[in-house]
Amino acid sequence: MHRSQYKPLNNLKRRNDIVVKQADKCQGIVVMSREVYEAKAYALLEDKESYEELSKNPMWTTYETIRDEIKDLIKTGNIPKEYVSRIRLRGRTKLPMFCILPKVHKKLYPGKPIVSGIGHSTEKPSKFLDLVLKPLVQKSSEKSSICHFIIFLIAQHA
Template identity: 35%
Template sequence: MVLSGRLKEADKCGAVVIMDKSSYTQEAQRQLSNTKFYLPLTTYPTTKYQKELQNLMKTLPGNIREQILQNTPQEPQLATFQLLPKIHKQGNPGRPIVSSITTITVGVSGYLDNVLKPYATKAPSYVRDTTDFLRKLQSIQNF
C-alpha cells in the first residue's frame, strides 16, 4: 500500500500525523497567499543581498567579519517553508515554520544572537521555557 501523504510531527503533544498531501498543499497555499505575512518574489533576491552583505562586511572589524563569514554559506539558498499540523485546533491548520539555516543571513543572525543573549537573558521579561514561565507565574501574588 502506498500512502499519498506526509508524515509530520504535530505542533503540540509530540504526536505524529499522517496528512493527505493535497490537504497539506492546500493549507500551505492558503497561508502563503496571505499578503499580510508573505509576498511573492518577482526575482531571486539572494545575489543582490549577497553583494549588499559583502559591502557591509567591509565596514566591520576583522574579528567580527571572520565570525560572521565562518557561519555564512558559500552558496546561500532561499528559506524553506513547512507546516506542523495543529491537531488540537478545529480544521487542523498548520503552524508555519520558516527555516533560514541555509540563507544569506544565518551568519549575521548567529553573531547577533551570541552578542545579545547575555543581555536578553538578564531582562525581567525573559522566559527560558514553560517551566520558567510557570515558576514566574507562581511568584506573582494573587494569581
C-alpha cells in the first residue's frame, strides 16, 4: 500500500459504523458495514459443533494451571535453564480476541474465524513448543501425517 493511502484508510478505521479488515489469504483490504461484519461473526459463533458458550471466564484458571505446570517442569529439570525466562509467565494475561477475515474469493464473503492469543497465557509455552518441535518436524519432513510424526518422535526416544 502506498503511503498516501494510509490517511484515508485510518479515517475509515475510526468510523464506528464500518469495519476495515484484511481479507483472508492477504487478498486486499475489505471495508464492510459493522452490522454485516457482526452478523457474519455471530453466525460462526452460533455453530455449536465448533464453539460452546462458557458460563464464566476461564482465563485466570487457565493461567494458574499453565503457571503451575511450568513451575513443575522447571523444578524437575524438564525445561533447560536457558529457556526459563522465555517461558515463565509474569502475572499478565489477556483474553484472546475473536475476529473474522472476509473470504473475498468465495460467494457471499463468508468469514474465516481467527482467535488471536497474543498476550494470553498460552503464548509463551506455544512459542517454546514451536522452538523445540520445529527441528524435529523438519527432520521428519517426509512424514505425511501426524500419526507418522508421533511414531517418528517415539522412535527418536526409544
